[in-house]
Structure formats: structure tokens, C-alpha cells
Amino acid sequence: MRISEFDWDAGNWPKCGEHGLSKSEIESVFRNGPQTNADPSILERRFRAVGRNDEGRHVFIVYSIRVRGGARFIRPISARYMHAKEVRRYEQART
Numbered sequence: 001m002r003i004s005e006f007d008w009d010a011g012n013w014p015k016c017g018e019h020g021l022s023k024s025e026i027e028s029v030f031r032n033g034p035q036t037n038a039d040p041s042i043l044e045r046r047f048r049a050v051g052r053n054d055e056g057r058h059v060f061i062v063y064s065i066r067v068r069g070g071a072r073f074i075r076p077i078s079a080r081y082m083h084a085k086e087v088r089r090y091e092q093a094r095t
Contacts, residue, residue: 004071019080028054058082
């Protein structure tokens with residue numbers, strides 16, 4: 001799926017930034033090929049991404065895909081650094 005860019009605004013950025021990540025850190029996870037799967041949200045179709053930012057820190061992101069004018073945008077909903085147990089599970093799944 002081709003993504004045009006990221007969808008940031010006052011509705012999603014404060015929620016994502018409250019855990020100490022910057023927009024560029026969150027975006028870097030997607031450039032670095034995260035593992036993704038569906039999120040069980042019933043409100044809208046959402047996805048989960050787990051991967052590493054450019055500094056190598058493990059990040060967990062919940063996001064949706066928005067389409068406007070034929071272009072697809074990643075809209076991060078929540079982002080945080082992964083806990084040690086999650087990092088171990090992520091690394092084991094990669095091997």
C-alpha cells in the first residue's frame with residue numbers, strides 16, 4: 001500500500017507526544033519496516049505497528065489509514081516506547 005504522508009493535527013499529536021516521542025521518531029518507525037497487524041478496535045479500522053525508530057528504540061504505535069483526494073495517509077493515534085517484556089516478545093518473533 002502506498003502512503004502519501006502522515007496526518008498530524010491537534011486531535012492526534014498531543015496523544016502521541018505525551019509519551020515522549022517526537023513526530024519524526026514515530027514516522028521513522030514506519031520507514032524502518034515495522035511489524036503490523038489489525039487492532040481490535042470497534043470504533044474504526046485501526047492497526048498496530050511495532051518496530052524501531054532511527055535510534056534503535058522499540059516503539060508501539062496504534063494508527064489508522066485515512067484517504068483524502070485519492071491519497072492515503074497514516075494517522076497515528078497513540079505511540080509509546082515498548083516495555084521490556086514487549087521488546088523481548090518482539091525480538092523473539094523476529095528470529
